Amino acid sequence: MPYAEALLQTRVLDKKCSQVVGIAIPHEKRVKRNATRLRLPLLIAALLCFQSVYPQHTRTFSPRKVQVRFVHSPYADYLFYLLYRNTNDFSSVAQAVPLDAIPTAGGPISLSEVVASSKIKDYRNIYPLLKDYRKPTGLVIFKPMPKILGYGKTLPSYESLISIVRQGESSYPKFLELWEKEVAPQEQKSIEAWQKQNAQCVPLERLQELERVRFPFPSLDVGAIAFHFSGSNNTSPTGVYTRLFDKPNLAFTLGHEATHLIVNKYVGYNWTRHPRAAEAIDAVKKLGGNDFDIEESLCLFMQVTLPQECGDTSKAARVSSQLNDV
Ligand SMILES: [Zn+2]
Numbered sequence: 001m002p003y004a005e006a007l008l009q010t011r012v013l014d015k016k017c018s019q020v021v022g023i024a025i026p027h028e029k030r031v032k033r034n035a036t037r038l039r040l041p042l043l044i045a046a047l048l049c050f051q052s053v054y055p056q057h058t059r060t061f062s063p064r065k066v067q068v069r070f071v072h073s074p075y076a077d078y079l080f081y082l083l084y085r086n087t088n089d090f091s092s093v094a095q096a097v098p099l100d101a102i103p104t105a106g107g108p109i110s111l112s113e114v115v116a117s118s119k120i121k122d123y124r125n126i127y128p129l130l131k132d133y134r135k136p137t138g139l140v141i142f143k144p145m146p147k148i149l150g151y152g153k154t155l156p157s158y159e160s161l162i163s164i165v166r167q168g169e170s171s172y173p174k175f176l177e178l179w180e181k182e183v184a185p186q187e188q189k190s191i192e193a194w195q196k197q198n199a200q201c202v203p204l205e206r207l208q209e210l211e212r213v214r215f216p217f218p219s220l221d222v223g224a225i226a227f228h229f230s231g232s233n234n235t236s237p238t239g240v241y242t243r244l245f246d247k248p249n250l251a252f253t254l255g256h257e258a259t260h261l262i263v264n265k266y267v268g269y270n271w272t273r274h275p276r277a278a279e280a281i282d283a284v285k286k287l288g289g290n291d292f293d294i295e296e297s298l299c300l301f302m303q304v305t306l307p308q309e310c311g312d313t314s315k316a317a318r319v320s321s322q323l324n325d326v
Contacts, residue, residue, distance in 0.1 A: 063208035067219040070194055071239075072187040074179040075126060076116035080227035081175065082168040083161075084108065088227055088243055090183060097175045102167045105160065107152030109133070110234050116223040117237035123172050126165055133158045145236040146266040186244055187224040193248035194222060201310035203251040207258055207302065210309060216261065216268040222253065233257040235267050255306030259299045271295070 080086045083105040087093050114129055132141060132149055135158075139150045149155055197203065208215055221239030228243040231253060240257035262268050271277060272291055281291045 061209060061212050063205040064214045064218070066204050066215050066217065068198055068204060069219065069221050070191040070224070071116050071119065071221050072184070072191065072224040073116045073119065074176050074184070075120055075123070075172075076112045076223065076225045076241075077179060077183055077227040078168070078172055078175050079112040079115060079126075079165075080225060080229070082171075083111070083164060084229070086227055086229055090178075090226065092182075093175065093178055096178050097171050099168065099171060102164055103160070105164060106156040107150060107154055108229070108232075109150045109155060109161070110148050110232070111161075112225060112228070113223065113232055113234050113239060113241045114237060116225060116241060117221045117234075117239050123169055127162070130158065130161055130165065133161055140266065142266070146264075147236040148234045151232060183226050187226055190224045190244050190248040194224075194250040197248075197250040197310065201251065203254050203306055203310050204258060206251075206309045207254055207262070207306050210302070210305065211259065211262060213262050213269045215258070216264065220258070220261075222250070231257050233260050235261065235264060249307055249312075251307040251310040251312070252303050256299045256303035259302045260295065263295055263298065 081093060081097070082099060082102070085094075085099065085104055111126070111129060115126060118125070118129065120126065120129075132147070133155060136149055136155055139148065139152075139155065141147050141149060204215060204220065217235075217238040219238060221237060221241075223239055223241035224244060225241050226244050228241055231240070231242045233240045238261070240253060240261070242253045242257070245252075263271050265272060271294075272281065277291075280294060284290065284293055
């Protein structure tokens, strides 16, 4: 794709990033306001990043063969409903399983994603997974492995989380009935489409070739979570997670979320150590942005580029234009 066109698509997507990247909604609203002022610094920053993105044929590169596992879980969906009351296309759940008396969590945490990858079989198995929130020192813990605990600016208290999960326990069986009937078939449909796309294109290998950076993990979970705000990722368990779309597109999800993992500063390619990264970050900071704006622009770019690499036409990539019209 011509470079200018790619940047244009990135910018168009950036305007509606909150539709695509739910975990960054407050941050993206600020970026949206500053979109015009940030355009040039982001372009400079993207240039730095794209030194890695565009293939350099003078060197050989072999992508890591990553074991991809597709997962979904009623507990993961229920937690998006219980913790945040998010329902997406399944708004009837509010009548079928009312939770009005239970407060919501103060900010997004990674519990649902961890649950999806843990494949738990009993509601009581959620409680041990909350132990990381007992005395956290930040949004990320580092031992035994780096793990993202939350996606907002702060974490809800352990006491509030355990209280919400306890209060939600009695309503879970009713939710499960609805999930098995209405939600699971939709998630299974997405997973089947992803499996075909993975076999046809192997998008995670294509992504590594485009970025010329090896994926930092030997395996990756891809989670279908119908009640998810949008998309997210975590380093432990290693996974990317997404809401459902009318047209399942594995390359779209991996282009964005797996790029976040590839450039994760704790376990992946820490692009902020690039010789010219400080220059780019300074330019963005002067206009009210930060280094995450640069990373996010790269991810938005790759969520368009990777599907095209896997055969999507430019017409199919018009998802960006549709989002811009919302
Ligand atoms: Zn993102």
